[in-house]
Amino acid sequence: MRNPKFVEYKTASEVWATEQLLEQAEGGQLVLRFSALSADESTTLIHRLSRELPDHAVFQSRFGTQDQWVTILPLVSKAKILERRDRIRQAMAAYAQTCAELIRQYQSDALASEWTVDDHGEHCRFVHSASGQTVEAPFHGLVRVNQIDPYFFAVFVKSTQGLEPVAELVTGNW
Template sequence: MGEGRRSVVFDGVPPAEEVRRSVVRGRHAVVRLNAATEMPTVSRLATALRSELARDDLLVLASPGDPPTIRVIRLVDEHEAHECRAELETLVADFRRLARRLVGRFRAEVAPDWEREEPDAGRIEVDGAEWWLSPHGEHCRFEHLGSGHVVEADVMRPEAVDPGFLLLFAESSGGYAKVRAACAEGFHDMCRMLELAGVTGTAG
């Protein structure tokens, strides 16, 4: 076993209790497997370890590589998520409200010009504020030209909440300090907090 700044490294799969003790917030457990181990086997070992750990705040990820690894991450616990619940609900409501306004303006006024490649189609004004925009696939990235605040929204379902996009919205706003602090593991913590809060309409 070796220990790094953000991880404890095991060569081979150790007992689940040893893994459980080694993983704290901000420090992962990384299980290195034999380089010849095929991915289906890695996945089976990860599933077995997940079952033995039997904790819903421990995330177990199987990864290919040389060597393949299993990473165990401790996520935000229920108490901390509860402490952030009101702010998370405000964050989701703020995101949905602004996403609907931006997407509504985009679809009504900008999308036709964008399709014709008009020169002014890359910007939009909402409530006196100017936003730069970049459509891509089913989404559009809106960025406030003054503050850099980013809204990445589904142009067909602006109310849809993607954990990664919601975290970007919070981080680029400079607000929602409790939620941002709780997301030490970024996307993974945001996924867990949304699940614990029972937030629906999450984009898959």
């Protein structure tokens, strides 16, 4: 995903039509910056855009300053997620298994020399020098799927050969 695109407005009444917003938000994050927007206007705009852009998250992303920001972020469709559900589950299992194996090898001084290690607190970042595979592994281990950190998982699937169908679903700059 590209860096956010910023569009400057004074008021909510100046916001482009839905079609133009969709064009601008295509493949990335769009941030609407307002120099004069009340809390009520912001809430009304967010509700309207949320209805008009069902495949996007719309939220206020800057608070308590003179200017206000409303972000439009494309979401992965539920249909795509369901279509790749089995691959996602396989990738999650592969991530958990890879974390456990790398932590076990690291703690027993048996880690292959191709891995660089950045031990930082409760996690350890492993990067394979040849493949570029990156694994951010928690030392405490992963017992349940809901313990997988979304950012760590995104980095793993984006850097692991064979997980491209899952990596395509990951949005954002990982």
